[in-house]
Amino acid sequence: MTMIDTDDRPSGLWRDAWRRLRRNRLAVAGLFIIFGVVLVAVIGPWLSPYDFLSQNLDVRNQPPSASHWLGTDDLGRDVLARLMFGARTAFLVAIGVTVTAVFIGVSLGAVAGFFGGPFDRFVMWFTDITMSVPQLLLVVVINASLKQPISQWMEARYIETLNPIYRNSTLIDFVLVFGSMALISWPAYARLVRAQVLSVRNRPYVTAARALGLTNRIILTRYVLPNAMGPLIVAVSAGLGTAMVLESAFSFLGVGVTPPTPSWGNMISDGLRVWTNYPHLLVAPAAVLAVVTVAFNFLGDGLNDALNPKGQK
Amino acid sequence: MLAYIIRRFLIWVPSVLLVMLGVYALAFYGAGDPIKLIFLRAPGDVAYDPVKIEAIREQAGLNRPFLVQFGSYIWNLLQGNFGNSLFSGRSVWAMISAAAPVSFLLGLCSIILTAVVAIPLGMLAGLKQNSRLDYIILGTAVTLWAIPAYVAGPLLMVLLLVVLPEGSMPYGWGGLFSVKIILPLIVLSFQPIALILRQTRAAVIEVMSEDYVRTARAKGVPELVVALRHILRPVLTPVVTQLGLIMITIVNGAIFVELVFGLPGLGRLTVQALINSDFPVILAITLIGSFLVMASNLLVDLLYPLLDPRAADAKGAR
């Protein structure tokens, strides 16, 4: 009997998935890149000798050099410093949007799928609507039309209270950008979770749990949702990348994070205006955005393969 | 079948009405006073006269309550009247019917290009899973996916600038059969191709492990026939569904591509309308965009039973 010991076997789905993920070199590379960029986002602005805002009109539009590794922009600001601060913006937007969207999507999707009925039909109808409109258009319309009234309202509040928080234009940007992007992102999560819940709801072990007299809440959180985790994690990793690209798309259309707060999106969009003369101003942010997006995609693919080993035969 | 199409249309109508109500509300409460906007943009000699403004407002019916205005907008819409642009004063319908063919042809070609390029390559990558060929195809697809159209466009133009003489820049619209369409088409198709390619690859990998593929091999069917008949056929079902769903990606992408390449399509019209807060145009475009997405989803649903006999039965039962 001693031959068949089971102690050192890799136990559990998650450890297996982690092992499969580590085997996927592209996914590991993606993970490293993402960790690196997160690190830069957190500590980067302290590393750089330049401030992302400080202008130096003597050194405008300089090509990359020893003192400015990635050159300077049209106001003489250090591109690398702006890129590093842009990483902060990118992750703030990506995480903020994804967390909001996942929270709304998962709770609505899970409840809709688990209980069904009119609530389910309403949620699905609403997701149908949001998914059947060109989403970019919707976000741009929301941003374009709400920005002015909100700024006016904030300005009025500032005059009333003199509280400097109402003067923070970055705050408005983030609220609007987060809000509108989350609005178009949550239906995808809701549908995914609902589909998972529906497929799990009638499995024998859930019936068994019900037969044991467990409450709906416990069944939902302990039995049903954990089964939806795999696909959800994959969707989230892809969603983080998509959110970053979306932010840059909005900046390109002029409704994203407004300058001078640097975002990769508004750096690209600034770079596009002058790229024939100063290509480094376009290439640097575009390359960074592309690399990070690719990293998220590789990670997402790796997670997908690791968590759904069916295709890995 | 016709009854089904009509039913789907009737389901779509309240959804799109709700969206339009939302956009209309944004315009009404958010965008600021359209009349003032017109005056602010008018050439300097028009005096800012409050009385005059009120007169125009009265005349345009813009002083009525929100719901009344929305109702009359919809009522006009039902009679085929999309209203006039706040900015240029031209009929919205005329603007759209001038721009729509450009976008429509571009989108159609993009879907065809996507199907022709992405399905065979995805198939190949899936069949040779984890080979070097697979990595090259997949890596290219993921990279293309990650580069936004507004970056890819200018960069490709630079590359062409090196090759082509100055005068023949592929900028603007020359019709479907002009060479100018090639570059925008390619850039517009990057993301759809990447998406469909990965979907096809994933579906192929899944189908390859199905028992019926082993059965086909056990019968002694040649590998090529196994690939084309036993793997590709079942793969097409989910992939065609996706082809319908990427319509939304293409509609989104067209906004950027038309802007970058200066094509006079709906995308550019949209951006101009947004810059000008030209809400009659924005509303019309929202309606058309939503209709396109609905129609392509419907088309997919109608095609589905032709590809999957199991779905045909389920539908017969419905």
Next chain:
Amino acid sequence: MTALLEIRGLTIDIARDEGPARVVDGIDLTVMAGESLGIVGESGCGKSLTMLSLVGLLPNRIRATAGSAMFGGKDLLKMTPGALRRVRGSEIGFIFQDPMTSLNPVIRIGDQIAEALIYQKGMTKPQAAIRAVELLALVGIPAPEDRAQAWPHELSGGMRQRVMIAMGLAGHPKLLIADEPTTALDVTIQAQIVDLVRDLKTRLNMSVVWITHDLALIAGLADRIAVLYAGTVVEDAPVAEIFDRPTHPYTRALLDSLPTLAGEAMSRLPSITGTPPEPGRRPPGCPFAPRCPLAQPACSDAVPKLAPVPGSDPRHRVACPIVIERAVA
């Protein structure tokens, strides 16, 4: 009788990150012309892999690494993929376990059968279609002309398995390998399928290898039974010998765990303690030793070879020196 298929020393490994894991360890098996051989063993003992390896249908990471499999004067394991393809279907037919997933859902049944005929027998499409209907009639499907036009999802499990059999027979193979074809079916249907295959075997004069974990099921079907344990043959004997004089401790345990009507009511069925070794964790020597009631320290020294059992049918062979010693004594 001549040998149709002779497997010698077949070894199959799974490629894993930690290194290869052996699943089949030196199997010797012979199938005579016109014989039906039952292969019995628990799931995971390598019985299906052994048969799949013959025709090059092993899953991706699994390879036959040693041994030979002579079939019609040629070694199947050394054939090119192209040559193997021509063996599949026309020389060796297959029936698989789950008829629900083994038929392509988007191809009509008649076309799936006709396909085998087109690519193996070089028939034209109309010829193959006519022959497909005949084959459907042969396997006892009512209204075969209509059924040929049906989609797989329109048939019941039993009917689908009959279609699978028709496909397996389409190329008129000399050897039909049935890989647990009844496991997924209802008990009443199981018996019908067993009867059908037995009937077809005599009518078409072919050999049948029937893989199963259900000893009772093939008692009436097989001429000879090979018992597999952890990738090795532990006992190989004519069917009557297996049931009357089971010799290997594992075979005995298998037979003991079958319920009988004669036994006292409500008594507990004996079961074998422990679990079979996992691939790559094979114990040294006899793989059954850790679970064997007769095990002695010497059992772990060397893998026992199949040897005739003294005093019984000369075809009765067992891989256990201890029981052979006892039989001599």
